[in-house]
Amino acid sequence: MEASGNTVPSIVVYVTVPSREAGKKLAQSIIKEKLAACVNIEPGIESIYAWEGEVQTDSEELLVVKTRQSLLEAQTEHVKANHEYEVPEVILAFLT
Template sequence: MAATLRCGALVSSTAIRRRSQLVGAFSSLSSSYIRTGCAQSLPFVPLLRSKFCTRTPDKTVRAVKMEANSNTVPSIVVYVTVPNREAGRKLAGSIVKEKLAACVNIVPGVESVYEWEGKINTDPEELLIIKTRQSLLPALTEHVKANHEYDVPEVIALPITGGSPQYLEWLKNSTRD
């Protein structure tokens, strides 16, 4: 089975085919779903579970707590907003090149509403979602400040408390110590 490592996940060709089959199934919502707003009321949910949830308990992917696995390190997700795609790609590329992060997702279409110098502003932006080691936050923050066009760039870190052991190990191995 062919598999591809993407920044967000390890994706197999089988999983992609399965997802594409689901598109048609979910496009025809029943009236019971519309009335209740609950996916459990859809008549085909048990069928989908039996057809597409073929993993046996021994093959289940298990999440891991960060401190429980010596192959991982305490990790974080960092949010940084940028004014446009070009600025986002440039900053994301320099962050990954410097091994300050394993992966940076660029999310387009963010609209930010904020107060600056006594005035309410609304601006289109893009959001960088950066996955890195907790220990790299000071260096990442300095890198963003030095390479960002905003006077006060957003740098907000959230802890990763667990996840796929393989992904978290890849994050560790893709960043500098």
């Protein structure tokens, strides 16, 4: 990701989804809206988390979203608006 010979601040965003189908749908919408250069879908993760006072365990898929730092806010809003979960996870990882 370069602009005019200068490196553009790039980030990776992690988003969990409940199924492959949900992941593909969300990934395609992110790409269609030009909010990322690429989205990888990592299958078969197991998530253990607290929800409504209980410890939950679920099988999920992980989206690895490769984008620019300048698109983070728009991408986060897009995920919130188009995700199946009531409270979607959007975790940012900076690349150096």
